[in-house]
Amino acid sequence: MREHIERVLFSAEEIQRRVRELGAQISRDYRNGGKKDPFGRPLLVVGLLKGALPFMADLIRNLDIPIHYDFMAVSSYRNGTSPGEVRVLKDLDCAVGRRDVLIVEDIVDTGHTLRHILRSLQAREPASLKVCTLLDKPYRREVAVPVDYVGFVVPENVFVVGYGLDYAELYRNLPFIGVLKPEYIREA
Numbered sequence: 774m775r776e777h778i779e780r781v782l783f784s785a786e787e788i789q790r791r792v793r794e795l796g797a798q799i800s801r802d803y804r805n806g807g808k809k810d811p812f813g814r815p816l817l818v819v820g821l822l823k824g825a826l827p828f829m830a831d832l833i834r835n836l837d838i839p840i841h842y843d844f845m846a847v848s849s850y851r852n853g854t855s856p857g858e859v860r861v862l863k864d865l866d867c868a869v870g871r872r873d874v875l876i877v878e879d880i881v882d883t884g885h886t887l888r889h890i891l892r893s894l895q896a897r898e899p900a901s902l903k904v905c906t907l908l909d910k911p912y913r914r915e916v917a918v919p920v921d922y923v924g925f926v927v928p929e930n931v932f933v934v935g936y937g938l939d940y941a942e943l944y945r946n947l948p949f950i951g952v953l954k955p956e957y958i959r960e961a
Contacts, residue, residue: 774944778934778951783925785948788907788936789831791924795905796835799875799922803838809900810873815839817874819865821890822846823945824879827937828907828924832877843867849886859889874899879937880908880927884916891918908933908950925950932958 783791803816815838820829822844833840846863874894881887887904894902905922912930927933932955934940935947940958944951 774947777944777954777957778947779954781949781951782927782931782933783936783950785936788924788948788950792828792831793835795922795924796832796837799832799905800835800837803873807901808873811871811900814872815841817867817869817872818842818877819869819874819894820844820877821879821886822863824937824939825877825907827945828879829877832905841867845890847886847890849889859886861893869894869897869899871898871900873901874903876902876904878904878906880910880933881906881918881920882910882913884914884918887918887920888916907936908938 808816818829818833818840820826820842823846829842833842843865844863845861845865847859847861849859876890876894878887891902891904903921904919906920907924908927909920909923909925910927931952932940933950934944934953935950937945938950939945940953944953
C-alpha cells in the first residue's frame with residue numbers, strides 16, 4: 774500500500790508528538806475550570822467511527838484526567854469521496870445530558886458531518902461540548918463549525934489517508950498520514 778502514497782504529509786513521530794501535546798492541553802483545560810458537569814462525572818470522550826479510532830486510542834492514553842468513552846458511527850459519503858446525506862449508523866450507548874463531552878474526529882472537511890453531530894448532541898443538553906480533530910481542512914469548509922483542538926491543518930487540497938483515514942476502507946492501518954496518488958482515487 775505504501776507504493777500508493779505520493780508523499781508522507783505527517784510522519785508517525787510527528788503524529789505521536791502532537792497527540793501527546795493535545796492530551797496535555799485537554800487535560801490542563803479540563804482540570805483548570807473546563808469541567809461544567811454539575812455532578813463532577815468524568816469527561817465523556819466520543820469517538821467517531823471508524824476513522825477516529827487510532828487517534829482516539831492514542832489521545833485517551835495521553836489524558837491524565839478521569840474519562841469515560843463511547844462511540845458513534847456516522848456515514849456522510851456515498852461512493853467514496855462525494856459528500857452525501859449524514860446518517861447515524863450507531864448512536865451512543867450512554868446519556869450525555871449535563872455531562873462534559875469531547876467529540877474526537879479524524880478530519881473536519883466541509884463541516885456537514887460535524888454540524889449534524891453537534892446538533893444531535895446539543896439537543897441532549899450536555900454541560901459542555903467541545904471538538905478535537907486530528908486534521909482540519911479549513912479551506913474546504915462549507916458550514917461553520919467550532920473546532921476547539923486541532924492536531925494539524927492540511928495546508929493544501931490533497932486526499933489524505935493513513936492513521937485511521939481511508940479511501941474505500943483501505944489505508945487506515947498506515948502509521949503515518951500520506952497523500953494518496955491521484956491514480957488510486959476513482960471519482961464517484
